[in-house]
Amino acid sequence: MTHPVHKFSSLARPVEPQYPTNLAVLILLPLIAISLFVWLVMNDSAMVEAGKTALLGMLAAFLAWALGREMDPDHNATGFIALGLTVLAVGLGYSLDLLSLAALLFAVRVINRTVGPPARLGDLVTLVLLCLGAAIVDNAWWMPLLGALALAIDEYFERSSLPQRLAIPALFAIGLITLFLGGYADFAALETLVRGWVVAVVVITVLVAINIPNTDEIHSKMDALDTPCDRRRVQIGMAMILMAGVASVLGGQASLTGALAIWAVLAASLAGRNITLEKSADD
Structure with missing residues (x-):
């Protein structure tokens, strides 16, 4: 479905909430930031540093999901698996x-x-x-x-x-x-x-x-x-x-x-084709 932004960009892909999988991502992203923040604070990170890492982790998760959608357009699961693996990497302390x-x-x-x-x-x-x-x-x-x-x-x-x-x-x-x-x-x-x-x-x-x-x-x-x-x-x-x-x-x-987020996408593509989620035309 065309979007007003496409008048200015041929690479931007807005996340349209009318698609269930896109709505799921919009819901997950703030939850990821909050969860990472709590996890980091519980593991003795300073509040400011934990907040910064949580926000960057949320962005990395979103980019990994989006790249997963490019890696495997017909299978939404690839993007979600990549998102999960990326969050795990950030939670384990890796800087992406x-x-x-x-x-x-x-x-x-x-x-x-x-x-x-x-x-x-x-x-x-x-x-x-x-x-x-x-x-x-x-x-x-x-x-x-x-x-x-x-x-x-x-x-x-x-x-x-x-x-x-x-x-x-x-x-x-x-x-x-x-x-x-x-x-x-x-x-x-x-x-x-x-x-x-x-x-x-x-x-x-x-x-x-x-x-x-x-x-x-x-x-x-x-x-x-x-x-x-x-x-x-x-x-x-x-x-x-x-x-x-x-x-x-x-x-x-x-x-x-x-580059763990990139490897997360590659690893996710190996499993994503075997998992069926509702199709989303946009990301």
Whole structure:
């Protein structure tokens, strides 16, 4: 269903409460913030710090749910499982990279076109800024490269606007500049990886990689158009999420745990297809 915001953005997907699963998310988010706050205070966190973490945790949970909806448009359960796993990670004390998560969400929407129309100028500016923030704040130098790849893939499917074509080399340059000037080119951070985490990453990666080609035709319709999402685009969007998760390993253990919301989405996709919830056309 088209929304007034689609006049200005082709990547924004408002959460419409008339859909039961969307209403459930709107109810869950404040409960998540309150629960995290109480949990953190009970575990001796300062009130201000607990409040900040609870709010950031709520945002991470929402972004994980939204990314889960992009990973698996036909199965709402994937988003909810990702949301739950993300809340668990925050509750266990992990600090998540929100800018990387948001940048990935926008990059995937560029590819899979769950809204429908191509990215607008404001969308491209937002994506570039999010990728720049991810590279600088989260040290995720690979995110601008993935953003450039997402735009290039969309260009392959359908000739895009001049701003989008200009954004591709700009993002590529940001990624390379951050890689070399940030001192990450020696990949020394790989030495900090913990073996058990690497095993889990390998298992999830292999299973998701097997799952992607087996994706059925997509029944979910684009938000602003009355046509189903393109299966090939959605599959490539899934692969983009997987690439982001794998890329996080390049930053070492801190980067890997910072990307736990992305891994939550990937893990959730393995179970989400087997759980049926009421379908929601929007998120």
